[in-house]
Amino acid sequence: MSEVMGQYGKHRFWEMIPGLLIWTTFVLAIYTSFFIPVAAVAFIIIFDLYWTLRVLYFLIHLTAAYFQYKHEIAVNWEDEYQKLNRSDKIYHLVIFPTYKEELSILQGALRAVAQSKYRKDRFIVMVGGEEGDEHNFNRYAKALKEEFGNTFAALEFTMHPRGIKGEIPGKGSNLKWMATRAKEIINERKIPYKDIIVSAFDVDTIAHVQYFARLSYLYLTIPNPTRTSFQPLTLFSNNIWDATAPVRVAAFGTTFWLLSELVRPERMWTFSSHSMPWQMLVDVGYWEPDLVSEDSRIFMQALLHYKGEYRVTPVFLPVNMDTVTGKTYYESLVALYKQQRRWAWGVEHLPYMLEHFRGNKDISRRIKLKFIFNHIEGMYTWATAPILIFMLGYLPFFLVGNSPTAFVANSPFTLELMMQVATAGVFASAFLSLLLLPHRPECVKKHNWLVMILQWALLPVTFVLFGAFPAIDAQTRMMIGKYLGFNVTKKKR
Numbered sequence: 001m002s003e004v005m006g007q008y009g010k011h012r013f014w015e016m017i018p019g020l021l022i023w024t025t026f027v028l029a030i031y032t033s034f035f036i037p038v039a040a041v042a043f044i045i046i047f048d049l050y051w052t053l054r055v056l057y058f059l060i061h062l063t064a065a066y067f068q069y070k071h072e073i074a075v076n077w078e079d080e081y082q083k084l085n086r087s088d089k090i091y092h093l094v095i096f097p098t099y100k101e102e103l104s105i106l107q108g109a110l111r112a113v114a115q116s117k118y119r120k121d122r123f124i125v126m127v128g129g130e131e132g133d134e135h136n137f138n139r140y141a142k143a144l145k146e147e148f149g150n151t152f153a154a155l156e157f158t159m160h161p162r163g164i165k166g167e168i169p170g171k172g173s174n175l176k177w178m179a180t181r182a183k184e185i186i187n188e189r190k191i192p193y194k195d196i197i198v199s200a201f202d203v204d205t206i207a208h209v210q211y212f213a214r215l216s217y218l219y220l221t222i223p224n225p226t227r228t229s230f231q232p233l234t235l236f237s238n239n240i241w242d243a244t245a246p247v248r249v250a251a252f253g254t255t256f257w258l259l260s261e262l263v264r265p266e267r268m269w270t271f272s273s274h275s276m277p278w279q280m281l282v283d284v285g286y287w288e289p290d291l292v293s294e295d296s297r298i299f300m301q302a303l304l305h306y307k308g309e310y311r312v313t314p315v316f317l318p319v320n321m322d323t324v325t326g327k328t329y330y331e332s333l334v335a336l337y338k339q340q341r342r343w344a345w346g347v348e349h350l351p352y353m354l355e356h357f358r359g360n361k362d363i364s365r366r367i368k369l370k371f372i373f374n375h376i377e378g379m380y381t382w383a384t385a386p387i388l389i390f391m392l393g394y395l396p397f398f399l400v401g402n403s404p405t406a407f408v409a410n411s412p413f414t415l416e417l418m419m420q421v422a423t424a425g426v427f428a429s430a431f432l433s434l435l436l437l438p439h440r441p442e443c444v445k446k447h448n449w450l451v452m453i454l455q456w457a458l459l460p461v462t463f464v465l466f467g468a469f470p471a472i473d474a475q476t477r478m479m480i481g482k483y484l485g486f487n488v489t490k491k492k493r
Contacts, residue, residue: 019479
């Protein structure tokens, strides 16, 4: 969508910064390659050294996170929670916004909640449809009521109307609509706000059987539980065996990124399906209904509201979700590109942060600088690193010619050594992906295990086509004011 929507366009200078940074980098890289090639070679070596160190840093955290994951998944959290002797205290509000998904997807999500190792009479489950899909949604709601009507403390269905002033169509506006109805239910039952945890799940989310027990345990044992959101590990494993190779590589890449972030919670935002205190949602006024990246913005809303005293607590248990899909191989790739571009649209948080941090004396300068730097650095390297490493990085070596300097003459060998070190990341990713794969379905042939290994040869291509390009696309659109709407990822198994 090219028209200004919701809150977009109000802070044009801040919106232009990310795009200007990446395009300035590309222009300077090309210019110096032609006119100052020695300087370009020096820049490429420094950048590749930085990236090599970053890969090693990533592998250290990834390894630590994986062992933490293996430890927590082996614990019986239902028993640990029961030992607290407060098993009747915590309620879970689980909300599933949906738009034109199949009934089987909704059934799978609700069955996962019903099968969880936690008291069923402490669940309030809500499914929220969108106006324009009334016929399917009403049929599905009837089927779900028949199957789960007596399973939870409450099972509610809502219909989010179109055209509400100040909203754009998307998940955030639907979530806010659902939350207003949830408040009525909570008030009717006189449940204390501080005793409720909200899980805002994509409709394809299959929570681990002990997720809610672990979540409840954390909520009752950590300091200030109403001042933190809870981030599980996202595994795109529901249909991973049916996905195309580039989609699988990208899906595992996202999982590995999140896994490495879980051991560094001080820098984390929330992502995709996650949980949070109901008290926080009420305090901040629920999700903002006029943006795309509501899953991470809700964290920043809380950080601002509580004057910097808000954090993310990692939950090393998985929620399983779907990879993108399509009727054909090409449609799957298009869906992957659009999904990555929507995630890259998280660049919309930069103008929001800069505007709300400016002149804000309630939040420390250290916290402001930490979040601003991490956000800019993450978005910048997302867009530029694959291009500089695999494409523009070779340009100055073609143009510099037979340089008499030892620096230039030895630089290809230096780069080759750094690339060999960075290749360790590929092998580690391939090995870890096999450990995280779900059981192979009987309909999938055994030789597909080999494909699961060989697919990592596609990493450089995937890194560029479905990493850098969508990020460049999103940041360029933000820079020129061609704003994105919410793109619904199709779910099909």
